[in-house]
Amino acid sequence: MTFSRGGTVVLRTARAFAVLAGRSLLLGPATAAAWLRGERFERDVWLADTVVALGPAFVKAAQLLSTRADILPPRVCRALSRLHDQVRPVPPRTMPPALRLGAGEPELVGAGSIACVYRVVLPNGRAVAAKVRRPGIVWSLSADLAMLERGAGLAARLPMLRGVPVAAVAAQLAESIRAQLDFAREAERLEGFREALGTADGVTVPGIHPGLSTEDVLVMDFLDGLVRRRPEDLGEEERRNAVVRALRAVYRMLFLDGVVHCDLHPGNLYFREDGSIVILDAGFTVRLSESAREKFAAFFYCMSQGDGEACADIVLSTAKAPPGCDTEGFRAELAALVEKHTGRNAADFDLVSFAAKLFDIQRRHGLHADPQFVFPILSLLVLEGSVREFHPDVDFQREARPMLVTALMEHVVAAPREAR
Template sequence: MSQAGIPQVTVVAGAVRGLRICLVLMIRLAALGGLALRCSLVRGSGGFAPRRDAWLVATVTALGPAFVKIAQILSTRADLIPGHVAGVLSTLHDQVRPLPLGSGSRRFGPELTRALRDDPTLATRRPVASGTIACVYRADLVDGRTVALKVRRPGVVRLLSTDLAIMLALSRLAARLPPLRGVPVVDIMRQLADSLRGQLDFHRERQSLRFLKENLAEVPHVRVPAVYEELCGPEVLVMEYLGDLHRQPHPHLGEAARTTGGEQAAVTALCAAYHMLFLDGFVHCDLHPGNLSCGPGRTVTIVDAGFTVRLTAHAREKFTDFFYAMTVEDGQTCADVVLSTARTGRQTDTAAFRRDLSALIASCGGATAATFDLMGFAARLFALQRRHGLYADPQFVFPILSLLVLEGTVRALSPQLDFQAVARPYLLTALMERAITRVQNTQNDENAQKQEPG
């Protein structure tokens, strides 16, 4: 076993899985050829493009859960792939059947088994949520508490680890192809793989939930479920059960706004995101409606901390500088920040990039949620970087990713909400804290020099 309980992949396992992947790809490519031929011969068939998009989604799903998860993460990286492809991949969902808990409860520890009020196997219990990596169940404890059991699917760690090893090997081959020379293909694949491995590590998620709960305690009306550490195990996460969640898909969020004070909840959600981005540096990157519930009284509940990232101090400062410069329409400072965080290529024209980014920033000043399209802005920003041979540092992309995932919920709940106005107090606080820290460090250095002998 490697770090965090992730198993090493054997050559035999990799070869067998690789053959299966090749077989799926051959079948799916043949199907694509058939689609192209049919569309070229039959008029009025609806066109090839939508069928190709559906084929891509079906192919990724057929390849298995690791490919689905990587594609979901990749769909947020408009800095790496064309916007249309990102949009297609964003429609991927964890198309998995619920796991009967009887097959997974044997991995419960003795403390949890003794604490459960009902039959410890819970064989007939259906999950309240089901995903590629784990299922979540409601259970009662003998002490009267109601808990949520997040149980990892049997064999998922080994399967995903094998697939990730294959993907990394393929990325090394792809990096040698002439069109991809100079592109950090291997580094990008490693970053995507690390994001997925983080979702497999329940010990890490326990820590993430604890950090979120502690950090967001300063933000009014935000709830994060407590973790019952003594009952958790490597494959089971035991949390406070919050049964009053109001999870709704985007088409129904408008109704939620009218019935539960959704406009105020949108402000709360943005405040939580900005607190994470600018003050804590510990960011939840997956705040879609399944993980973020907007309840009555502007209450927001955040769950499932599998995809969280701790920003370095440098990255948090740079993102704060970029966002503040954007609010005051300072395109040159925005360009300075991007150039200081991105990897430059051989043909990078920094002057042209500065000019183009300044024009982009000027076009977005003072927009509300109704008029400012963050996804469109990010797509244009990342398209500029690709065109000028710049490759974004993931530490700089993760904050944008967090806001991109949240944007749809905020737009549905409160179309007129001004992102920049909500962000301004957090930006000013972050800049002030940084200035105070620098002054204190300078004073400490001066005091240390005075105390040195001679």
């Protein structure tokens, strides 16, 4: 039986409503049954299981939200954090023969929304990590994302969202999530990270084994000792070193390479006891256009300098300004917003609030934001959760300046060459 794209979206939407309705109805009887048995009903487990039942796109959104203890209650964040690498696993049936001939059975080490990761010992005794794509994930994820895009198209018609590029942002978000199904692309991005960060002290990115990888399986180096640590597990100096290294790695990728890692939740970013870090997974990454990279770097630099007027000029050069929009009013409000947030450390600087106010100012003054600015902000929002938790006093604006200066200098040097 086959369905059209529209029919598939309708089916997935109906299924989502059915899952929510069914899980909500079960909540009452399950709570009563647990109470009669003298047990405490595990609402956290119920929440995580409901997200998994809804589908991979919902799991991906929950993973991002779980890092934001400043937005959601800590208990909800802890419940959703199970979804980083503890989603229901699947048997590794799709592994290539070279991996199945290894010593012993594959050992599950992580289960995500799109794939599961297994530790496999090769015949030569070397351990590798095999990332195995979930069966049927191409269909289900594509359907969920089509539902997201359809919903965004309807939401864009609401009066309160008129002029906001909701559909464009949803389309870019769906495209980037859909790209996570492409393991060849992810292998290329991981190798790019490994090369770019190869000279960075205390940063490890696993190497790829292309000869063992297939369309459904991505084989990488297996890294021992990857434990999700709490801030109290590290000393103060180690916490600071880990946070600074993570910030500099992200800034390097963002401002110099133009690659945005949107998925640096605790299942993909590990802090080690010695203050070093490990970056895994390059599925949810977005490459910015050269213009977007340069302008976002310039915006962040001007913000770190407290130059709100320059920030406004950069945003105005990227946003669509229809006739009649109040550019002077926008410039004045954004300058005041930047001045208010300049020089704050992670404990005082609220990126969620800043981003919300930035886009609100644009909307009220009739400007249409460039969707490419959404992904860098998303990346920093996810990372900020770890920064705030492990070392709230680090000044991530100051840590960005060396990379920003380098990025801006490269632009200045390259401009005369391009003019020739």
